[in-house]
Amino acid sequence: MRRAINIVPGSGTRILLALLPFLLIACLYVVVSAERRAANPGDKLLPPITEMATSMDRLATEPDRRSGDLTLWSDTAASLRRLFIGLGAAAAIGLVLGLALGLLPVASAGLSPLVAVMSMIPPMAILPVLFIVFGLGELSKVVLIVIGIAPFLVRDLAMTVAAIPSEQIVKAQTLGASTWQLMLRVALPQAMPRLMEALRLSLGPAFLFLISAEAIAAESGLGYRIFLVRRYLAMDVILPYVAWITLIAYVLDWLLARIARRGFPWGYVQETRR
Amino acid sequence: MSEIRVHNVWMEYGDQIVLETISLDIASGAFVSVVGPSGCGKSTFLRMILGQERPTRGIITFDGAALPAEPGPDRGVVFQRYSVFPHLNVLQNVLIAFEFAESPFTAKLFGAKRKAASEKAEALLEAVGLGEHAWKYPSALSGGQQQRLAIAQALAKEPKVLLLDEPFGALDPGTRAQMHALIKPLWRERGMTVIMVTHDLKEAFGLGTRLLAFDRPRIDPQAPERYGARIIYDLDLSRDGPVPVLGFSRPIETSTVSQETKRSMPHA
Known part of the structure; x- marks a missing residue:
């Protein structure tokens, strides 16, 4: 008998093994949901999959009676717009400040403690402040995402840039590089793969802040819808919406990973050799 | 002198x-x-x-x-390790020395200027015996080849x-x-x-x-x-x-x- 650590599944088995837990959970849900229905025909907690499909079909294809929009798609568009603007702004801030803090000792001395303190402010605690300052519109939701993840990106990128071997920095100077050129051609490209990784890690928190903001004050959005139908115990909408958000987040994560490997192949050399 | x-x-x-x-x-x-x-x-x-x-x-x-x-x-320098830029291929690693000098803002050269600089860079790579590896990234080079590249880089500024x-x-x-x-x-x-x-x-x-x-x-x-x-x-x-x-x-x-x-x- 071989040791367990030496048993490596083939590619077919791997896919099967990956699907297995999902199928098990789905089966479990179907069985439990059917049992609850049998005991109480009016049960709302675990609606059968057919019911969820009907609700989603209605939300995805029939225009809303009040607004005339296709609810699922308008919710998704509104949420993604906030998410992308927030992630984009946070990435820009992270890059600019991360490069400055990582390369310039003066900037680091002046700003690093501030960033370290700011990153400890719980973003949800200042959400009321954001609503008061920026109003209940789109801006406050985007700002919440930015405040939530930008400090992490700044610190992570500053550390990445500071970890570039000093030999490279000295070498660039002996090749005649100015500070600006060094930032642009040596530090920025080497920070990019880490930025993509940090953005992937930030997707979870970004969605957390997005849905929190939407739950409290919004007129559309995935989080808004979930918290709206909660009043009617409409699990047939909530559960598919959660699955939909999860799917979006998973695809975004996968896309970022693909883009990073395409765009910066030199950053993943160790990985391909493994 | x-x-x-x-x-x-x-x-x-x-x-x-x-x-x-x-x-x-x-x-x-x-x-x-x-x-x-x-x-x-x-x-x-x-x-x-x-x-x-x-x-x-x-x-x-x-x-x-x-x-x-x-x-x-x-004053050019070659260190024992980490002298070359891992995110640039061999040619770009030498080219960047010319780009720093000739393009203060973008540090990138285009068109005829790039071609002229590329030719100088290729000549340097030829001189250190890396002519055929111009499109590889440093991670694909052996230790000796990386040091050759570092020398070519340093020589670019004469x-x-x-x-x-x-x-x-x-x-x-x-x-x-x-x-x-x-x-x-x-x-x-x-x-x-x-x-x-x-x-x-x-x-x-x-x-x-x-x-x-x-x-x-x-x-x-x-x-x-x-x-x-x-x-x-x-x-x-x-x-x-x-x-x-x-x-x-x-x-x-x-x-x-x-x-x-x-x-x-x-x-x-």
Whole structure:
């Protein structure tokens, strides 16, 4: 008998093994949901999959009676717009400040403690402040995402840039590089793969802040819808919406990973050799 | 002319004295090997010439003017590791030296200018024997090839002084011999001053025209940090110099199979 650590599944088995837990959970849900229905025909907690499909079909294809929009798609568009603007702004801030803090000792001395303190402010605690300052519109939701993840990106990128071997920095100077050129051609490209990784890690928190903001004050959005139908115990909408958000987040994560490997192949050399 | 004058230089880190009373003149076009035990301040000396560190006391002049307090294009460098940019391919690694000079804002060249710079870069790669690897990333190169690339980069700025910090220390003996065969003609053709820190005595004697040995002549057992290293030997290794070079620099003739057999199996 071989040791367990030496048993490596083939590619077919791997896919099967990956699907297995999902199928098990789905089966479990179907069985439990059917049992609850049998005991109480009016049960709302675990609606059968057919019911969820009907609700989603209605939300995805029939225009809303009040607004005339296709609810699922308008919710998704509104949420993604906030998410992308927030992630984009946070990435820009992270890059600019991360490069400055990582390369310039003066900037680091002046700003690093501030960033370290700011990153400890719980973003949800200042959400009321954001609503008061920026109003209940789109801006406050985007700002919440930015405040939530930008400090992490700044610190992570500053550390990445500071970890570039000093030999490279000295070498660039002996090749005649100015500070600006060094930032642009040596530090920025080497920070990019880490930025993509940090953005992937930030997707979870970004969605957390997005849905929190939407739950409290919004007129559309995935989080808004979930918290709206909660009043009617409409699990047939909530559960598919959660699955939909999860799917979006998973695809975004996968896309970022693909883009990073395409765009910066030199950053993943160790990985391909493994 | 690229004469370096070091006058009564001390280097101290807090209480720790690393180098003391270092004085020497390095003539233009010399190949200076620097040897000494680990931690005796050889690399510190090199970093001072590079401008990466400033001496605590004393002055260093370069062509008669005070040495700039930061690294610059007149002093090229090759480190033992991490000298090349991992995110650029071989050609771009050399090209970037021209881009820094000619494009202050974007540090990128396009069109005819890029073509001209590429040709110069390719010629340099050809000179160090990397012509056919121009499109590879440094991670795909062997250790010796990476050092060749680092040398090509440094040569792009046509530095008056080339500083080598144990450049071949991480290479296997065969590759090291190839690198020696590469660096010596490059130094001769370009008339640069070379200062090379090394642990390999054979390399130091074989390549250099002058050898500096650093060591700490005095040690106080109660306060070992209070005495720094000095130059304890300064040997002239040039052909007509007074120091016999014990056959190190002369190529050893390849022996025939029968000679080799005789040596390894004397009774056969």
